[in-house]
């Protein structure tokens with residue numbers, strides 16, 4: 001893999017930098033820098049998505065025919081790195097990275113023509129209705145019942161841990177259309193509108209005190225069959241395809257920024273002790289984290305080239321998911337160590353972009369504890385890391 005920038009790549013990097021310099025507003029930059037979770041609030045991600053959409057840069061991995069920019073792997077990598085460096089907020093993955101590729105692969109021409117432009121523009125904001133109170137790792141056991149009634153399905157049951165359901169106007173949802181036989185063979189993939197009568201969204205507040213996830217209740221919810229993606233009882237095939245995209249996707253650029261922030265934090269010299277960066281034990285842990293992030297970057301290149309040649313990332317996405325989330329948690333732990341007692345001062349109002357509340361200590365330790373708590377979820381969401389290891393054992397090691 002050649003990671004040296006060619007003159008064309010250098011020119012592209014300069015173009016991206018120049019665009020970010022003027023195109024990324026200060027409030028969104030501040031929001032990106034002070035992010036306490038991998039899930040960016042809609043109020044920050046959508047304005048940035050609209051700016052990128054106007055520029056034609058919103059969906060780096062999408063084929064040109066659906067609105068992708070036609071970049072090479074290296075250009076996508078450069079874009080990702082430069083956005084992270086500039087502190088740009090991430091974009092919500094549910095539309096662009098998850099349901100979008102599924103619609104391209106399994107959608108009818110009408111579904112493609114309707115949904116894909118709305119995903120690109122941010123007009124539609126999606127949430128993912130897969131997990132249920134009794135079905136997470138064992139997703140195929142899901143029970144949300146969809147009864148056929150004329151041109152509609154009638155839905156009853158519940159979904160849980162639904163990220164940003166409080167803001168989404170659409171959900172992609174796995175429902176049970178057949179209760180007999182193999183569980184996987186009775187699942188259907190539906191696209192539905194969140195304002196349909198009978199849907200109720202209830203918040204779940206996380207350990208970090210934030211509202212990201214929800215439980216969603218369905219009582220006699222009528223969903224037109226035209227919202228079905230793929231055939232009835234074939235939803236598991238679509239879901240498996242989607243999960244590879246959910247697990248893949250960029251993380252090294254963000255991790256590099258977390259490392260940079262961690263280094264800055266460890267360089268601060270408290271009055272009573274020396275700077276942590278001079279402590280041999282700490283620097284050994286920091287070096288190990290840096291090596292892990294470099295390895296992730298290389299894996300990410302492999303996943304990106306699979307995506308750009310129209311292939312699903314396969315088991316490499318499981319590797320990326322486990323390594324990425326564990327590196328993130330390792331960096332968070334070191335940040336807590338570096339922030340020391342300041343990590344315990346929670347200052348939500350100082351974290352708001354544009355706030356005039358001065359952070360106690362440095363800007364970096366402002367978010368250390370919130371990130372630590374939020375990112376504990378990293379090894380659970382998107383399929384827990386134990387399940388990812390099972391997948392790798394089967395698909396890579398043939399066990």
Ligand SMILES: Cc1cc2nc3c(=O)[nH]c(=O)nc-3n(C[C@H](O)[C@H](O)[C@H](O)COP(=O)(O)OP(=O)(O)OC[C@H]3O[C@@H](n4cnc5c(N)ncnc54)[C@H](O)[C@@H]3O)c2cc1C
Nearest residue numbers: 128129130131136137161162163377380381382383384386
């Ligand atoms: C912050 C957050 C956001 C989320 N967002 C969404 C969302 O938007 N939409 C959505 O549908 N879901 C979402 N989820 C749900 C997520 O996909 C599930 O939490 C995850 O799949 C694990 O399922 P579970 O919580 O039911 O845990 P369980 O499946 O009950 O697992 C509990 C523990 O047992 C382990 N375990 C289970 N089975 C095995 C096995 N066979 N071998 C070894 N270990 C095993 C697991 O690794 C885990 O440690 C989100 C979760 C979180 C935390």
